Amino acid sequence: MARDKNKRAEQEARRDELLKEVSDIGRPDAYVLHEVIRLEGDEELRRNGLALFLSAFAAGLSIALSLIVPGVLRSHLPEADWAKIVSSMGYAVGFLVVVLGRQQLFTENTITPVLPLLHDRSAKTAFRVVRLWLIVLCGNILGTLAIATVMAHSGAFEPPVLKAFAEISHDAIANEFWATFVKAVFAGWMIALMVWFLPATASAAPFVILLMTWLVSLCSLAHIVAGSVEAFYLVVTGAATMNDYALKFFLPTLLGNTFGGAALVGVLNYGQVAPEVEETKAVEGERPD
Template identity: 45%
Template sequence: MDDQRTDRPNPHVPDAGPQAGTRLSAVEIHDNILGPGEEELRRPAGALFWSALASGLVIGFSFLAGGFVASLAPAELRHAAAAAVYPLGFILVIMARSELFTENTLVPVIPLLNRRDRETFRQLVRVWATLLIGNLLGALAYSMVLARTPMVSADLHPPLLEIATRATEGGFWIVAYQAVFAGWLIALLSWLLAATRATGAQLVLIWLTTAPIAAFTFRHSIAGAVEAFYRAAVGAAPWGAMLGEFVLPAVLGNAVGGVLLVALLNYSQVAAERAKRAPV
């Protein structure tokens, strides 16, 4: 990733890294996120929406890559092979500086935890709503093109449907529960990316935190929405079931996992550290 500063700070890149051979403290990582979080809350709705739409489209390549490698692998290795390439869409989204709703369960939440006022909460809800709408529309567009046009050869559709079915079945409560862990991992990824500028390190971090989502069938609301919408578009599941029994619980679970298990816990350790250092 280019180290040049841009008009809009990248929420995943620290403003100033540690000296060689050192690691950033939790307080330093928090401070690296706070500035971009403030900027995120002030971004125009149009900029948020188009970035989110792009992310919803691009994240679909995780699904497509999984279907491709699954079509080449023996039956007992298909799930593992698909999980290994699942990070592709996340790599493309994050390195392009597009935005997913799930990443923003951390970055713009940090300013709210610091201020705890109504206006910041209102700004956060605006950001979340805009990103979620854009992400889901992008996911819908990608899934419709994949399902209803000759985007890929016909022999890819059976493994794609197999992946989509496994990723979206289970019902409301199972999906919501497993989505908590996906939200936890994605928000943790945002926290970790704020500690390094190195592109190689960022790529490794993206792979380490997103491959387990597919491997353990945790539920990511946006990547999973591509799979859910594809399943509905090919007639393998009702649209209402995919929205009510996958997308909705996945969004709720991701938000809980990101906000409670990363944003709130990591902020709490930073607040405790600063309270300890504060003069009496």
């Protein structure tokens, strides 16, 4: 136990040192970015399960702003081609709250825990990654179901806004399995790239989040958490069934987001720094405990 605490303290100190380096040099190299994200991922893998779940549940509630804000904007805008461009910007609000508030979002975790796994390819680390994914995904989905139910039946929103919610949400289950899968790959790729950029753009983090998530919305891509609010809204209002949610949205989107984040960003970006990582591991392995 004491050894684990000492290791965690060393990792936190190393992460702080790297973050300072990022701040000082402005444009860090790929290895520095990799190490910052890897250490953050390693810290996430060691977090208490209940704390992870509560943070993930909170993220599921907060991400509803990515439907609420566009819905309110849409209900007040005229029918015009430019209206979607404006209302889509509201999609970023939920992500701004979740990411800047350090709440657990599944698509962020398709990259941060993957780097520790690539660094330490052991059964123990793989188990920790799967544990993290399951806890965060369950918390996110339950949070989205709860908030979608409240949005639909609480009477908090006027009929024009509810109509806008339904119109926006229809896109979540409008496509067949493979079309949704491909949309989800692109979304997972873009969100994971956003996570990769953030350590190098700390002062511009809100702008990076706004830009990347606005593009996800504008391109009508599929995001497992934000999209679950939309799909569950249709389910709880009777416009769709749980079978629609599971087969038309959840399964293809989960697979696509995971592949887009873990494979296209995590593994490929790891590849460019792999020689330096292996060299560092070899040097550290020669040091006494």
